[in-house]
Amino acid sequence: MRILVVGSGGREHALAWKISQSPLVTALFAAPGNPGIAKVAELVPLKADDLDGLVDFARRERLDLVVVGPEAPLVAGLVDRLSAAGILAFGPTAAAAEIEGSKAFAKEVMVAAGIPTAEFATFTELEPALAWARRREGQVVVKADGLAAGKGVVVCSDMLEVEGALQEILVARIHGAAGARVLLEEKLTGPEASCICITDGKRVRMLPPAQDHKRIFDGDRGPNTGGMGAFCPTPKVTPDQLAEIQRTVLVPAIRELARRGRIFRGALYAGLMLTPRGPRVLEFNARLGDPETQPILLRIKGDLVPLLVGAARGDLGEAMIELDSRASVGVVLAAAGYPGQVSTGDDVEGADAAFAPDIQVFHAATTRDAEGRLLTAGGRVLTVCALGAGLDDAARRAYGAVARIRFRGMQFRKDIGASP
Ligand code: AMP
Ligand code: GLY
Numbered sequence: 001m002r003i004l005v006v007g008s009g010g011r012e013h014a015l016a017w018k019i020s021q022s023p024l025v026t027a028l029f030a031a032p033g034n035p036g037i038a039k040v041a042e043l044v045p046l047k048a049d050d051l052d053g054l055v056d057f058a059r060r061e062r063l064d065l066v067v068v069g070p071e072a073p074l075v076a077g078l079v080d081r082l083s084a085a086g087i088l089a090f091g092p093t094a095a096a097a098e099i100e101g102s103k104a105f106a107k108e109v110m111v112a113a114g115i116p117t118a119e120f121a122t123f124t125e126l127e128p129a130l131a132w133a134r135r136r137e138g139q140v141v142v143k144a145d146g147l148a149a150g151k152g153v154v155v156c157s158d159m160l161e162v163e164g165a166l167q168e169i170l171v172a173r174i175h176g177a178a179g180a181r182v183l184l185e186e187k188l189t190g191p192e193a194s195c196i197c198i199t200d201g202k203r204v205r206m207l208p209p210a211q212d213h214k215r216i217f218d219g220d221r222g223p224n225t226g227g228m229g230a231f232c233p234t235p236k237v238t239p240d241q242l243a244e245i246q247r248t249v250l251v252p253a254i255r256e257l258a259r260r261g262r263i264f265r266g267a268l269y270a271g272l273m274l275t276p277r278g279p280r281v282l283e284f285n286a287r288l289g290d291p292e293t294q295p296i297l298l299r300i301k302g303d304l305v306p307l308l309v310g311a312a313r314g315d316l317g318e319a320m321i322e323l324d325s326r327a328s329v330g331v332v333l334a335a336a337g338y339p340g341q342v343s344t345g346d347d348v349e350g351a352d353a354a355f356a357p358d359i360q361v362f363h364a365a366t367t368r369d370a371e372g373r374l375l376t377a378g379g380r381v382l383t384v385c386a387l388g389a390g391l392d393d394a395a396r397r398a399y400g401a402v403a404r405i406r407f408r409g410m411q412f413r414k415d416i417g418a419s420p
Helices: 010-019 051-060 071-075 078-084 094-101 103-113 126-135 159-171 239-259 293-298 305-313 391-402
Strands: 002-007 027-032 065-068 120-123 140-144 153-155 182-186 192-199 204-206 215-217 221-224 229-232 266-275 278-285 327-334 359-363 366-368 374-376 380-388
Touching (some): 002 010, 002 051, 010 293, 094 103, 094 239, 094 278, 103 120, 120 126, 126 140, 153 159, 239 278, 293 380, 327 391, 359 391
Parallel strands (some): 002 065
Antiparallel strands (some): 120 182, 192 266, 229 327, 327 380, 366 374
16 A cells, blocks of 8 residues: 655654554655654655645555644645545544534534533633633633644633633734634543544544643643653553443544534544543544654554554444553653744754664654754654553653653653653
């Protein structure tokens, strides 16, 4: 098969690495990819949001499958465009991806399907939003309705924080049109879990449950980021609970979308908070998680391609997920300044060292200069992943590899996977 992976992050490197091991693959491309992906796929200089360019390339190269990593091209309709051109694609249509593209739409689906989630209200004006928050004494979460690269959510503890968040998102529009409407939610407490399935629109195959660390600093302090690391499995979700989440969250969401004529094929991600009153959905994503995908894929044995093809075709058939019984941990190495303004163009040393086969360094924001030197090129630079006998062992091995990598201002959390 001739396959293209769309995207350039750590998730796409992990996907390309895994897909490249499939005996079904005769050619593997990535657009635009990154220097890590270049080791397993041929890079195509097309951006993930260049829908015309990607469709042309897929046609010209007679691709058998396009695997779309990030949300933006999904929400923009890349899969619709590819399907119209007769090209099989892994990922939902724009209509189905709206479950991630609009938090208000996601809530509508959850309410209609009876999926447990936080109490909420949506607003386009400041005063009524403030009044709703005041009744809850500022113990609310402010969310931009649209896509904001994982940064449009502010967890508040008092009215001063609520006012600040609403001023920025709704009034000053720091996330642009994504903040024209905001969602306010009751603030929940509990550990978080990412439960992701591969679906053909009817049936699902659960990936092992993972946990992401969203805050920038150890001990879950500081601002939210795109994710500073992840581990898998999370002991907070037992196999029975995962089956329950499949039955009460993922399958009802897929059914409700289908009922609305928005058949969801691809990876559906439920971000959950495990509250004292049971699991509650914080968000749905219409794709695999980043960085969760990196440690998750390390644990998948066998071929991923039949699963991707089955989901894309709308018939998972017999395709199953076989798991390595070991645990995995992925540590994100971020550039100085992340999640704010970051420094770029710094030399990265040690990322290409020879690590053990069950240690993988996935590139996210890296580039090579004319002399072939590896440089930082954005916020989350690398995800260093390792398998281990348990989470502690996996973390110890991942941090052992981290210690061999350096770039100026490198920041990372020291507690990924530690006694969750
Ligand atoms: P989201 O992008 O909606 O998943 O939100 C990002 C992060 O904000 C989550 O991973 C949680 O840590 C936090 N968060 C979101 N919604 C809530 C909520 N209702 N209560 C408490 N924390 C939340
Ligand atoms: N790690 C969170 C996300 O992918 O949205």
